[in-house]
Amino acid sequence: xxxxxxxxxxxxxxxxxxxxxxxxxxxxxxxxxxxxxxxxxxxxxxxxxxxxxxxxxxxxxxxxxxxxxxxxxxxxxxxxxxxxxxxxxxxxxxxxxxxxxxxxxxxxxxxxxxxxxxxxxxxxxxxxxxxxxxxxxxxxxxxxxxxxxxxxxxxxxxxxxxxxxxxxxxxxxxxxxxxxxxxxxxxxxxxxxxxxxxxxxxxxxxxxxxxxxxxxxxxxxxxxxxxxxxxxxxxxxxxxxxxxxxxxxxxxxxxxxxxxxxxxxxxxxxxxxxxxxxxxxxxxxxxxxxxxxxxxxxxxxxxxxxxxxxxxxxx
Numbered sequence: 023x024x025x026x027x028x029x030x031x032x033x034x035x036x037x038x039x040x041x042x043x044x045x046x047x048x049x050x051x052x053x054x055x056x057x058x059x060x061x062x063x064x065x066x067x068x069x070x071x072x073x074x075x076x077x078x079x080x081x082x083x084x085x086x087x088x089x090x091x092x093x094x095x096x097x098x099x100x101x102x103x104x105x106x107x108x109x110x111x112x113x114x115x116x117x118x119x120x121x122x123x124x125x126x127x128x129x130x131x132x133x134x135x136x137x138x139x140x141x142x143x144x145x146x147x148x149x150x151x152x153x154x155x156x157x158x159x160x161x162x163x164x165x166x167x168x169x170x171x172x173x174x175x176x177x178x179x180x181x182x183x184x185x186x187x188x189x190x191x192x193x194x195x196x197x198x199x200x201x202x203x204x205x206x207x208x209x210x211x212x213x214x215x216x217x218x219x220x221x222x223x224x225x226x227x228x229x230x231x232x233x234x235x236x237x238x239x240x241x242x243x244x245x246x247x248x249x250x251x252x253x254x255x256x257x258x259x260x261x262x263x264x265x266x267x268x269x270x271x272x273x274x275x276x277x278x279x280x281x282x283x284x285x286x287x288x289x290x291x292x293x294x295x296x297x298x299x300x301x302x303x304x305x306x307x308x309x310x311x312x313x314x315x316x317x318x319x320x321x322x323x324x325x326x327x328x329x330x331x332x333x334x335x336x337x
Contacts, residue, residue: 025288025289026104026245028104029085029113031215032078036294037067039081039084039293040064042319042320042321042322043087043322044321045321046322046323048091049087059125060122062079072210079126079130082126082129092325092329095330096333103116106175106271108215109297111129111132114259117244120235124234128231135223136220140212149188149208150209151183153207154205155201159176162201168197169186170187170190171190171191171217172184172214172219173217174214176274178274178300178304185213185216186217217270219268220267220268223268227263228261245279251279278304286312287329288311288314290315292315298313314332
């Protein structure tokens, strides 16, 4: 069977993130190892899941643990990966089967690079703003640029994510009131990911990836929101990850590709179910693929049982 794992990005703020693993001994042991490598106790009750200095490692630990526990269910099947923003870092690490030490070295470095533009005394200086409506993208782009903001991610022609300073984004919301914008929401990421604010960090990030991960190869292809195809070569993926820091992600086109690739099953690893929403809205009429959303299950056992019941005919 042909399977796609999707890794979500930041913006999930619930402290119950790791509850799905509580009754799984192997997952709990892995999280203890990851906690040591990350120097963060992922099993504590008060995780700083909204803190831009730690959230990438927290979400990464959740995604890599879940991926590692589900992957054995798909031995001898075709496995592809896709990641949304931070999720593509997790997808890359999952594909190369990186050690916990190498995984959190990467999460830490990307965090350090991205938070370097933020005043240490003002955490809530930048953010991402999600806007939904019946607007024409070409008409609002000049308005966005006029307010010193940038389109970070295009989820669909009616749903885009914009990065900028919170003060500028707030003024932008007022300016966009003249257009058919139905909903505007700050994502609480506190970083202007995938925008020109990181134009001088891209090469630096790629150099770090080449120096520390150049000996790894991809075991599973990753769908690129820049190249808009499957990436099989680790060197190419490292270049793209560098570029993505400051480049708009074309996720509406990734959604179209996913429909065209005719998967037998899609698993939304989360956290949350935002990717399920984005994918189903983008392919409302054409997506007839079974889709399992991990966050809809209370335990890893329940999730595995649901997957097994769907995949039994492909054994």
